[in-house]
Amino acid sequence: MEIGAAFAGEFTPEQLALRDSVRAFLASPGYSWARLAGELGLTALAIAEEHGGFGATAVEAGLALEEAGAALLSAPLLSTTAAALALDPAEPAAAELLPAIAEGKSIATLALGHGVEARPAAHGTVLDGRAEHVLDGDAADVFIVEAGGDLYATDAAVVQAVPTMDVTRGQATLILTAAPARPVARAGAAHAMAVMHALLAAESIGLARASLQSTVDHLRTRHQFGVPLASFQALRHRVADLYVVHEQATSTARYALRVFGTAEFALAAPLAKLAATEAAWTITREAIQLLGGIGFTWEHPAHRYLKRATANHLLFGDPPALRRLLLARAFA
Known part of the structure; x- marks a missing residue:
């Protein structure tokens, strides 16, 4: 079972090629901010062509950030992408700043x-x-x-x-x-917050996918009493529940990116952030238990996924704050 494979059909071949390129790049040793910006051009992805970018949509930016989350990328891609999408090119200062962001110089x-x-x-x-x-x-x-x-x-x-x-x-x-x-x-603050919500959601479903996939792989290969752990029904049920949680969050997060630029985005973005970060927090906590003793070691990356998921869960609005925001906007 490849986590997230059910959604592949919603993307174009070009979008899937972008996802695969980013995934392969982040899996290779020795990547840097200069290579990420220059070789892959991820900082230019969602910036309009007239400002030095590639003119892609928020969907492509989200796909890149999913892979960044899966790899626990420490480079400032999410924050730079969010800042670029929050700028209004009609403002002279924004128009001056965008080319430098696109090139990765800023x-x-x-x-x-x-x-x-x-x-x-x-x-x-x-x-x-x-x-x-x-x-x-x-x-x-x-x-x-x-x-x-x-x-x-x-x-x-x-x-x-x-x-x-x-x-x-x-x-x-x-x-x-x-x-x-x-x-x-x-008057761009509300839009900027929605952008950050949507991009945090994209990153969160990526890190949740990687955490769950690592857990599934462990259960398949680790043997106990002469059989794989994945053969035990209780563990299978727990993983199945986590799979459903991840698929629901993935659908919500990707929908928010698809309605970027519409009036619906203001409601879809915080909903995506709520669903995706809750899912990532749940999955990464459960993963440590499902991994058994190795999940509690410093050498295994499970704790790093949990820490990133916890940070994303709390940044730019914790669940109670997001629920209040959603309630206010739904009945506005």
Whole structure:
């Protein structure tokens, strides 16, 4: 059983080729940010051609992030992709920033919902405030910060890297004191949050798939009492339940990406984030138990998948917050 194979028919041959290329690339040793951006062009994937990108859709970006999640990619692909999709190319500062992101020369990230204030200054706008748990903030060179519902780009933040449970990806606290900034999306904060929700969902179903596939492979090859563990009915039932959870989350996450750019996206994205991160958290926790003693060792990657799933579960809105948001939007 290959986890996720049931959904292959919904993609074009070109999309499947992209998925396979990213999967093979991330499975090879020695990949780097320069190769990821230059050789594969993943940073340019969802950026329009007139801004130096390939003009692909959010669906292709999601496929790449699924594979990044499966490989526990530590490079800032998710945060940079989210920042690029949140920018409004009609804003001059955004149009200037997009080509650098497409080439991989600039690493961007989103800082949303932190109460940062924007105020006029002699030479434009400055930002004041503090933003915590900024994904890949320790690696980024430009920060897309929410202030008053608008998005501003700045490179003048004081960055404090913070330790987290998930050592495969960094977070940081940004301190902004009269930081010069330029607008990159008017009233764009809600859309930016929806983008992050949808992309976190895509990454989460990828890491859940890899965790579950590793567990299934272990149960097939590990023998107990002279037979494979996969022959025991109780274990088969547990895996079957996890498979259903993953398939449901996959359907929800991919639907959100398909309605990107429509009015439905504002509701589909947080729903996808809720379903996918809940599924990933459930699957990675169960995987450690199903793997037995090896699942509790530092050498096995099971704990790293659990830590990434836990971080994704809590970032940009935990389940109660997402349920409140969905309820408000569903009846708005």
